[in-house]
Amino acid sequence: MSLKDTKGNRKVVERMSRAIVNRSISHAYLLEGDSSIDKLGLAENFVKAILCGSGEGDSCDCCISCNKIDHGNHEDIVYLAAEGNSIKDEAVEELQGRLKKKPYVGDRNIAILQDADTMTLRAQNRLLKTLEEPAPGTVLILLSENMENLAQTILSRCVIFKLNAYELPEYNDVLDGAVEIADMLLDGKPFYAVSGRISEYTANRDAAFAFLDALEGWYRDLAICEYDAQGQMLFHADRAGDIRRRSRLYQRGAVDRAVAAVEEARNDLKRNLNIGYTLRNMILKLEDNRW
């Protein structure tokens, strides 16, 4: 399997491929998605493409490196997974020892951390040191179902890819809708106008979750763009110009509070609260948050 064979999540796959072609591979990634998604498979396809000599942003699927990964015995890849309920401090310590050594065959050490969100607090603190000062060529790929269990300090050092269990219907349309709503709120459009428009994008739960993901991704991009001069961590790197322009229009702290309000709405939906009620509640918070 190579990246191009990956089912769904095309946007993520494209970004992975582009990072390889542009030689802008980050030292840490977080793949976030529920248990129905083959996160390990995608991580391995990404790693194959990184280590493969084809240089086309994907793996050739037939060289020695690709074959080794398929057989789970590539010397430069370390796998870590929960033992019992968690990834323990000692396991991360051992991983760090390995990552300090030179790669055996290529020029990169790669670690794939399954169940990364089960890391104990001590384990997270330890891993943070590696994320802060990775040895050159190191790539860590964290797989998680629930990144809320990970410290903000870890998340802020990872390129985060949110994976969808189902193919989003025209993601760009959903994102356009989210941007439109964010702009309406910023412009102080009346509540009924905003809520009327939102309801068009949130006809059912799946659509509502997709919309909230897009809206949160947008706000998150607004929040981080000033720290991310090269746009490497932006979800919507292709809209970096728009993001930078808009971000200047918000008061300090407002965007962070907006991200929190969207997250709350998502949690409410997960708790099976009514969609309309949840979204109206969120709009009120976002309106309060303008100034």
Ligand SMILES: [Zn+2]
């Ligand atoms: Zn290959």
